[in-house]
Amino acid sequence: xxxxxxxxxxxxxxxxxxxxxxxxxxxxxxxxxxxxxxxxxxxxxxxxxxxxxxxxxxxxxxxxxxxxxxxxxxxxxxxxxxxxxxxxxxxxxxxxxxxxxxxxxxxxxxxxxxxxxxxxxxxxxxxxxxxxxxxxxxxxxxxxxxxxxxxxxxxxxxxxxxxxxxxxxxxxxxxxxxxxxxxxxxxxxxxxxxxxxxxxxxxxxxxxxxxxxxxxxxxxxxxxxxxxxxxxxxxxxxxxxxxxxxxxxxxxxxxxxxxxxxxxxxxxxxxxxxxxxxxxxxxxxxxxxxxxxxxxxxxxxxxxxxxxxxxxxxxxxxxxxxxxxxxxxxxxxxxxxxxxxxxxxxxxxxxxxxxxxxxxxxxxxxxxxxxxxxxxxxxxxxxxx
Amino acid sequence: xxxxxxxxxxxxxxxxxxxxxxxxxxxxxxxxxxxxxxxxxxxxxxxxxxxxxxxxxxxxxxxxxxxxxxxxxxxxxxxxxxxxxxxxxxxxxxxxxxxxxxxxxxxxxxxxxxxxxxxxxxxxxxxxxxxxxxxxxxxxxxxxxxxxxxxxxxxxxxxxxxxxxxxxxxxxxxxxxxxxxxxxxxxxxxxxxxxxxxxxxxxxxxxxxxxxxxxxxxxxxxxxxxxxxxxxxxxxxxxxxxxxxxxxxxxxxxxxxxxxxxxxxxxxxxxxxxxxxxxxxxxxxxxxxxxxxxxxxxxxxxxxxxxxxxxxxxxxxxxxxxxxxxxxxxxxxxxxxxxxxxxxxxxxxxxxxxxxxxxxxxxxxxxxxxxxxxxxxxxxxxxxx
Numbered sequence: 001x002x003x004x005x006x007x008x009x010x011x012x013x014x015x016x017x018x019x020x021x022x023x024x025x026x027x028x029x030x031x032x033x034x035x036x037x038x039x040x041x042x043x044x045x046x047x048x049x050x051x052x053x054x055x056x057x058x059x060x061x062x063x064x065x066x067x068x069x070x071x072x073x074x075x076x077x078x079x080x081x082x083x084x085x086x087x088x089x090x091x092x093x094x095x096x097x098x099x100x101x102x103x104x105x106x107x108x109x110x111x112x113x114x115x116x117x118x119x120x121x122x123x124x125x126x127x128x129x130x131x132x133x134x135x136x137x138x139x140x141x142x143x144x145x146x147x148x149x150x151x152x153x154x155x156x157x158x159x160x161x162x163x164x165x166x167x168x169x170x171x172x173x174x175x176x177x178x179x180x181x182x183x184x185x186x187x188x189x190x191x192x193x194x195x196x197x198x199x200x201x202x203x204x205x206x207x208x209x210x211x212x213x214x215x216x217x218x219x220x221x222x223x224x225x226x227x228x229x230x231x232x233x234x235x236x237x238x239x240x241x242x243x244x245x246x247x248x249x250x251x252x253x254x255x256x257x258x259x260x261x262x263x264x265x266x267x268x269x270x271x272x273x274x275x276x277x278x279x280x281x282x283x284x285x286x287x288x289x290x291x292x293x294x295x296x297x298x299x300x301x302x303x304x305x306x307x308x309x310x311x312x313x314x315x316x317x318x319x320x321x322x323x324x325x326x327x328x329x330x331x332x333x334x335x336x337x338x339x340x341x342x343x344x345x346x347x348x349x350x351x352x353x354x355x356x357x358x359x360x361x362x363x364x365x366x367x368x369x370x371x372x373x374x375x376x377x378x379x380x381x382x383x384x385x
Numbered sequence: 386x387x388x389x390x391x392x393x394x395x396x397x398x399x400x401x402x403x404x405x406x407x408x409x410x411x412x413x414x415x416x417x418x419x420x421x422x423x424x425x426x427x428x429x430x431x432x433x434x435x436x437x438x439x440x441x442x443x444x445x446x447x448x449x450x451x452x453x454x455x456x457x458x459x460x461x462x463x464x465x466x467x468x469x470x471x472x473x474x475x476x477x478x479x480x481x482x483x484x485x486x487x488x489x490x491x492x493x494x495x496x497x498x499x500x501x502x503x504x505x506x507x508x509x510x511x512x513x514x515x516x517x518x519x520x521x522x523x524x525x526x527x528x529x530x531x532x533x534x535x536x537x538x539x540x541x542x543x544x545x546x547x548x549x550x551x552x553x554x555x556x557x558x559x560x561x562x563x564x565x566x567x568x569x570x571x572x573x574x575x576x577x578x579x580x581x582x583x584x585x586x587x588x589x590x591x592x593x594x595x596x597x598x599x600x601x602x603x604x605x606x607x608x609x610x611x612x613x614x615x616x617x618x619x620x621x622x623x624x625x626x627x628x629x630x631x632x633x634x635x636x637x638x639x640x641x642x643x644x645x646x647x648x649x650x651x652x653x654x655x656x657x658x659x660x661x662x663x664x665x666x667x668x669x670x671x672x673x674x675x676x677x678x679x680x681x682x683x684x685x686x687x688x689x690x691x692x693x694x695x696x697x698x699x700x701x702x703x704x705x706x707x708x709x710x711x712x713x714x715x716x717x718x719x720x721x722x723x724x725x726x727x728x729x730x731x732x733x734x735x736x737x738x739x740x741x742x743x744x745x746x747x748x749x750x751x752x753x754x755x756x757x758x759x760x761x762x763x764x765x766x767x768x769x770x
Contacts, residue, residue: 002387004397007591007748011396012389017758032759041764059767078470082487085463090490097598098486101605102467105475105483194754200588200602206392207581207609213482217585217602220486224592226749267751363392364611366652369579373402374417379426382444 004370014202015361018051018353019191026271030191031055039278044161044186045069048349051191052129052356065130066160072134073155073164076106080142080152088147092140092341093223095147097216099139100132104212107131125359128211129352136215136348137161140341141168162186165345170333177289178332181282182342185325188275189343191350197222201351203365205358218351219344228340231326234263235297235336238327243296244303251307263323264312272318279324280305286331294331301327389755399587400746403436403738404576411656415576416440424663429546429571430454433734436576437514437741450515451545457519458540458549461491465527465537473532477525477726478608480532482601484524485517489597492516510744513596514737521600521733522546525726526553547571550730555718562674563717566667567727570710573660574728576735582607586736588750590743603736604729613725616711619648620721623682623689623712632688636696648708649697657703664709665690671716679716686712 005011019030028035031050038047045066049057057065079099086095107128142152153171155164162183166174192198200221204214222228241250254261266273283301287294305319312318326339334342390396404415413420416435423432430451434442442450464484471480492513527537538556540549547568551559577583585606589599607613626635639646651658672683690704697703711724719727 002390002396004400005387006746007750008393008396008398008752009748011387011393011752012755013393013752014754015389015757016754017756020756020758027761029759029761032762033764034761037764041766046767056765056767056770058770062767078472081470082467085466086487087463087490091595094486094489094595094598097601098483098490101479101483101486101601102471104479105472194752196588196592196750199750199752200585203581203585203588204602204606204609207606207612209605209607209609209612210476210479213479213605213608216482216486217589217605220594220598220602221589221592223598224589224594224749227592227594361391363394365392365581365584367393367396367398367579367584369399369401370397371402371405372400373405374414376412376414376419377417379418379422380441381426382431382441382447385441385443 013194013199013365014354014358016194016354016357017054018350018357019193021193021268023268024270026269026274028192028274035188035274036278039184039187039275042187044183044190044346044349047187047190048133051349051353052126068130069134069161070157070164072131073138073157075103075135075138075142078106079103079139080146083143083146086147088149090147091223092143092147092338093219093228093344095143096136096139096341096344097219097223099143100136100212100219101216103132103135103139104210104216107212125211125356129356132212132215133348133352136345137165138168140338140345141165143341144169144335144338165342166332175332177286181286181328182332184278184282185328185342186346188278188321189325189346191347191353196224196227197347198351198354201354202358205355206362206364208359208362211352211355214355215348215351218347222344222347223340228343230262230320230322231329231339231343232336234323235326235330235339237262238297238300238304241300241304244299247300247303248307251304251311255311261308261312263319263326264308265317266320269318269320270316273320275321276319276324279321279328280319283324283328286328295327297327297330398579398584398750399739399743401579401739401742402439403735403742404578406578406653408653409655411654411659411662413577413659420573420659421663424569424572424660427572429568429575429731429734432572432575433518436734436738437511453515454519454546455542455549457515458523458542460488460520460523460527463491464488464524465531468528468531471532473534475532476608477528477723478604478613478729480528481521481524481726481729482604482608484528485521485597485604486601488517488520488524489595489601492597510596510741514741517597517600518733518737521730522550523553525723525730526550528726529554529720529723550727551717560717562671566671566713567717569663569667570713570727571731573663573706574710574731576732576738581609581612582732583736583739586739587743590740591747591749593744593747596737596740599740600733600736603732607729607732608725613728615647615705615707616714616724616728617721619708620682620711620715620724622647623685626685626689628681629684629688632685633692636689636692640696646693646697648704648711649693650702651705654703654705655701658705660706661704661709664706664713665704668709668713671713680712682712682715 145152153168163174163179197218201218204217530537538553548559548564582603586603589602
């Protein structure tokens with residue numbers, strides 16, 4: 001028997017050709033392509049295709065996939081009515097898990113539940129992937145309106161994925177700069193090797209369950225504060241600091257008390273998170289171009305980053321992707337408790353790619369345990385206990 | 386780096402003192418107590434407590450736990466209204482995943498999502514466990530009525546867990562013999578070491594996500610045909626055989642074509658599944674006592690079992706727990722596509738016990754991958770592809 005390693009750290013759980021991470025050099029690739037290039041030259045739609053199909057699409061292939069996504073944005077009114085019965089105080093990730101599971105019932109897909117070969121049918125896998133990926137954004141944006149007592153904004157077919165997501169949130173023609181930044185954020189969050197939520201998708205998928213149920217399992221996992229919730233914490237932290245001139249003293253205080261600095265450091269990267277570098281550039285561009293419009297939290301972030309550079313940089317601790325993404329989302333009009341939902345929308349592309357890969361060479365996950373409990377013993381009747 | 390083993394077969398993923406399985410001797414124990422003893426002397430309520438707390442309760446402790454379960458059976462009318470907007474054609478396991486995730490929004494529990502220490506607080510863990518376990522049965526029974534166009538049957542406080550579940554399904558005072566059999570079935574399905582759904586619960590739970598979301602991840606995983614759906618297949622198979630005198634010829638035909646015989650064999654047991662032995666006894670008792678009332682499928686099952694004894698027994702292949710449980714559920718008025726839901730109701734006790742154990746010594750699951758993909762390469766503009 002293999003050695004027990006908590007959290008399966010260092011234990012290979014799958015063979016995968018989707019993404020790769022070189023933590024020493026700070027390089028993350030999707031299907032071999034560097035994340036920095038994808039953020040600069042690609043779109044979320046194209047990157048999703050790359051993740052799902054394994055190659056960059058031709059112009060025609062991309063146009064067809066994009067058309068399918070646009071056609072699949074609407075969700076039935078049943079979902080709107082269901083959301084009206086959910087308490088507005090609930091977390092959007094709870095809503096999202098419930099809604100994706102509920103959506104599963106509206107689309108042919110329970111074939112998977114009955115054990116046919118459909119799960120290995122590529123067309124079925126593609127169709128279901130489009131149905132899920134297109135509707136994730138709609139559900140997230142719908143909830144924003146419904147929980148505030150308003151009817152949701154219907155999706156538009158004339159907008160790209162990120163543009164339409166922004167439009168559904170704000171009900172206004174999307175700001176092109178914000179849409180471009182959101183598109184890059186979606187690309188940067190779309191995939192990151194085998195993390196906990198992706199692993200949950202593999203485990204669920206390995207029983208050949210319905211893909212909506214697979215994604216719901218992953219959403220429930222991403223919702224945990226140890227996984228998807230850090231960018232929300234960053235914004236809270238910047239608020240707590242209050243003004244740029246307090247950043248350095250605040251940082252010293254935190255370090256002295258050995259308290260966590262949210263948005264700094266990453267288990268996998270020994271150098272600066274490549275996704276953070278891209279987002280930092282975008283934040284600086286945004287500040288230059290829209291000076292007066294941006295939230296004062298940006299100035300605090302810049303001050304904190306500067307203070308941290310000399311104090312934490314030498315230890316290899318740099319701002320990570322969470323440090324910038326929350327700030328950027330806030331600026332676009334996306335509320336803090338929806339940051340993880342946007343993460344889920346993006347990561348859904350990676351989850352679906354891993355689901356597809358799992359089905360191709362499937363074996364149900366059934367690890368063992370190190371039993372540390374009682375040896376076999378006799379039952380004790382209740383009056384003798 | 387460790388060796389890659391597909392499905393993590395033979396790889397220990399956790400330390401656990403909840404259940405243990407000796408496949409060679411055919412012994413399954415919960416906290417050291419043999420499953421045969423628990424099915425005979427215990428109740429589902431007591432067994433759930435044993436799994437959750439690690440010891441058989443005193444009379445007072447059991448009465449208090451039972452009282453809490455009875456108090457927590459009702460679900461808010463919102464869930465009834467939500468179910469009305471779900472399509473009746475959807476699978477009950479899809480409904481169950483959606484409903485448990487939706488329920489999370491109604492109960493204080495999102496504390497877990499915000500990263501407080503509540504997740505490690507024993508009282509919080511206990512309270513949430515009761516809230517979830519008590520309501521699982523209610524949701525499953527509610528759906529049976531709502532999908533058929535009727536208002537659900539409200540739970541009763543004067544009945545035990547299994548009795549009340551039967552009552553909510555049929556709307557009549559529960560048959561005591563059926564209730565006793567269902568109670569035993571719940572005990573037998575409550576826990577079975579680290580299977581795929583329990584593992585999904587561990588992975589989700591390790592991010593400190595809300596426990597309703599943990600259970601929803603497990604439900605989505607159990608729904609897969611490779612995991613929870615086999616007893617439904619057994620009933621379909623017995624229908625296909627059609628009459629007892631055709632059982633032997635049908636079996637020969639299946640074996641000749643190397644087709645799967647549903648409800649036979651188990652990856653872990655080299656001898657007869659101990660749970661199957663108990664259910665077989667119950668089936669025989671039921672047939673003796675209620676001769677004329679039982680479904681003709683029972684006679685077909687007995688004939689198939691007999692034919693299989695000489696053909697498969699020498700190879701160590703015996704009927705498993707699925708072979709009998711579906712038949713027994715059918716006899717109690719539970720429709721075939723709800724068998725897996727009943728399994729989920731029972732296994733929820735085990736999932737919650739493992740969730741609690743995971744929190745006590747938590748480390749987020751983040752295994753590695755064997756990367757088999759493309760090496761780093763340059764992005765290719767769309768008109769050069």
